[in-house]
Amino acid sequence: MAEIIKLGADRSMDFDRETVEQAYDRWAPIYDLVFGGVFSKGRQAAIQATNKIGGRVLEVGVGTGISLPLYSQNVRIFGTDISEAMLEKAKKRVAEQGLKNVEGLAVMDAEKLEFSDNSFDVVMAQYVLSAVPNPEAALDEFARVVRPGGELIILTRVSADAGVRRFIEQKLQPVVRPLGFRTAEFAWSRYTKWLAGARGMELAERRLIPPLGHFSLVRFRKADVAKAA
Numbered sequence: 001m002a003e004i005i006k007l008g009a010d011r012s013m014d015f016d017r018e019t020v021e022q023a024y025d026r027w028a029p030i031y032d033l034v035f036g037g038v039f040s041k042g043r044q045a046a047i048q049a050t051n052k053i054g055g056r057v058l059e060v061g062v063g064t065g066i067s068l069p070l071y072s073q074n075v076r077i078f079g080t081d082i083s084e085a086m087l088e089k090a091k092k093r094v095a096e097q098g099l100k101n102v103e104g105l106a107v108m109d110a111e112k113l114e115f116s117d118n119s120f121d122v123v124m125a126q127y128v129l130s131a132v133p134n135p136e137a138a139l140d141e142f143a144r145v146v147r148p149g150g151e152l153i154i155l156t157r158v159s160a161d162a163g164v165r166r167f168i169e170q171k172l173q174p175v176v177r178p179l180g181f182r183t184a185e186f187a188w189s190r191y192t193k194w195l196a197g198a199r200g201m202e203l204a205e206r207r208l209i210p211p212l213g214h215f216s217l218v219r220f221r222k223a224d225v226a227k228a229a
């Protein structure tokens with residue numbers, strides 16, 4: 001039975017792995033058509049930041065693999081996702097486009113990554129954290145598997161703290177939940193609170209992503225112990 005994380009007294013705010021998995025299995029056939037263009041500016045920014053670091057990259061929530069052709073050839077990518085149907089699309093894309101820099105694709109929960117500590121130069125997740133039941137647990141896992149000196153490159157929703165946008169985001173939350181999204185509960189303070197409790201992680205950048213700035217590109221860096229010594 002999937003664990004249910006309670007985000008508030010209102011049950012419509014509950015979000016569990018089963019709901020998300022089923023939602024993205026349903027999205028798979030039309031995902032690229034609906035979200036290909038809308039999210040493309042953010043993806044380009046995230047991939048550019050990743051290519052700059054290079055090396056071995058873990059893309060969590062790789063989905064249909066829409067971003068895989070954008071990585072530079074000297075980057076090796078391992079992609080994971082909770083939805084088998086989304087991953088099937090990614091596998092087809094890799095085969096059809098002959099993407100030789102894709103090391104592997106596997107069904108895996110972002111909250112329980114099956115990799116050793118310090119395995120990757122970059123862990124990146126695009127439009128994923130707000131779909132994960134316990135984003136802090138996922139961030140802990142990202143921080144565990146990235147190497148010292150490496151980065152978490154996160155393209156993520158940042159909800160409004162107050163005002164009309166907050167009101168709309170809260171009203172929308174129960175409507176979009178069955179679709180595998182969350183609009184509320186992702187104020188910037190949630191990310192900084194995680195950072196304050198995450199040993200050895202620091203904020204390298206936060207950049208608003210156009211058109212509306214509801215999403216940000218966030219880079220967290222893991223302290224390089226060797227350099228600090």
Ligand SMILES: C[S@@+](CC[C@H](N)C(=O)[O-])C[C@H]1O[C@@H](n2cnc3c(N)ncnc32)[C@H](O)[C@@H]1O
Nearest residue numbers: 024061063081082083086109110126127128131
């Ligand atoms: C909005 S889509 C983003 C897909 C892709 N990154 C993109 O840029 O279009 C969210 C993805 O996260 C995946 N996902 C949701 N919860 C997950 C979890 N706990 N572990 C791994 N992947 C998850 C979904 O299956 C879906 O493919």
